[in-house]
Amino acid sequence: xxxxYSPKEITSNFAVSATHKKNLPILQxxxxxxxxxxxxxxxxxxxxxxxxxxxGIGESNPGLIKFVAGALFPVGLIxxxxxxxxxxxxxxxxxxxxxxxxxxxxxxFAKYLILSYIFNFIGAQIVAFLLSYExxxxxxxxxxxxxxxxxxxxxxxxxxxVLIKGIGANWLVCLGMFMGYAxxxxxxxxxGIWIPVMxxxxxxxEHSIANMFFIPAAIYSGADITWSAFILQxxxxxxxxxxxxGALLVGAIYWYLYLREK
Numbered sequence: 001x002x003x004x005y006s007p008k009e010i011t012s013n014f015a016v017s018a019t020h021k022k023n024l025p026i027l028q029x030x031x032x033x034x035x036x037x038x039x040x041x042x043x044x045x046x047x048x049x050x051x052x053x054x055x056g057i058g059e060s061n062p063g064l065i066k067f068v069a070g071a072l073f074p075v076g077l078i079x080x081x082x083x084x085x086x087x088x089x090x091x092x093x094x095x096x097x098x099x100x101x102x103x104x105x106x107x108x109f110a111k112y113l114i115l116s117y118i119f120n121f122i123g124a125q126i127v128a129f130l131l132s133y134e135x136x137x138x139x140x141x142x143x144x145x146x147x148x149x150x151x152x153x154x155x156x157x158x159x160x161x162v163l164i165k166g167i168g169a170n171w172l173v174c175l176g177m178f179m180g181y182a183x184x185x186x187x188x189x190x191x192g193i194w195i196p197v198m199x200x201x202x203x204x205x206e207h208s209i210a211n212m213f214f215i216p217a218a219i220y221s222g223a224d225i226t227w228s229a230f231i232l233q234x235x236x237x238x239x240x241x242x243x244x245x246g247a248l249l250v251g252a253i254y255w256y257l258y259l260r261e262k
Contacts, residue, residue: 004182008258013181015097035085037123041213043076052146070202074194088116093174096251124212133220151218166241169205172196174250206238
């Protein structure tokens with residue numbers, strides 16, 4: 001017997017995860033959404049502390065620093081998946097399945113994506129402000145300079161470029177969740193999630209929930225970035241791109257391939 005699920009079984013499991021979340025009491029859903037933001041932020045903080053602490057290597061081999069950050073960040077999504085936390089970006093795919101199967105309507109679809117987004121943000125700020133800035137992790141060099149530069153680059157891009165990078169990011173994030181559902185054991189789940197998420201971070205794509213940690217953490221620690229610039233120049237286009245990448249490139253495509261009634 002195979003130790004992993006088929007693509008059709010994976011799609012069904014992914015769809016069931018959305019149905020399970022929809023049936024939770026609303027307070028429980030809010031709590032797992034806060035935890036989702038916290039865990040993604042922990043992955044982001046880990047990547048900053050390790051990759052940002054290697055400035056000498058970064059000067060001679062910037063690609064290696066990108067890979068180190070990419071290799072570490074998936075810890076956050078692995079924690080989200082294994083603990084049953086909720087993440088807006090993976091919900092873009094997960095809730096697309098019952099929507100396209102006509103098991104939920106567009107109002108329910110929008111309700112849970114909006115709730116997830118808001119409370120992911122709150123969770124990310126717990127780590128960005130309380131567990132990073134307030135305890136002094138981002139006051140010292142070279143970590144502060146790394147985070148500030150990393151965040152300023154994210155904010156100072158064209159709207160369309162961020163949107164396209166957002167598509168790439170959530171295409172890969174949702175593929176990570178999809179591949180995680182293929183596994184029948186913890187180690188297989190971790191590997192399945194790690195590969196696409198490592199890829200999106202290393203390539204520098206834009207993930208809205210991760211950016212809810214990186215850029216506010218930079219703002220709290222004194223970066224020359226305004227909240228309006230963060231929201232208008234990064235968060236909005238990244239969110240739009242994330243929705244397209246998750247709902248269409250993973251949700252709609254795999255629904256069409258494996259769940260659509262002939």
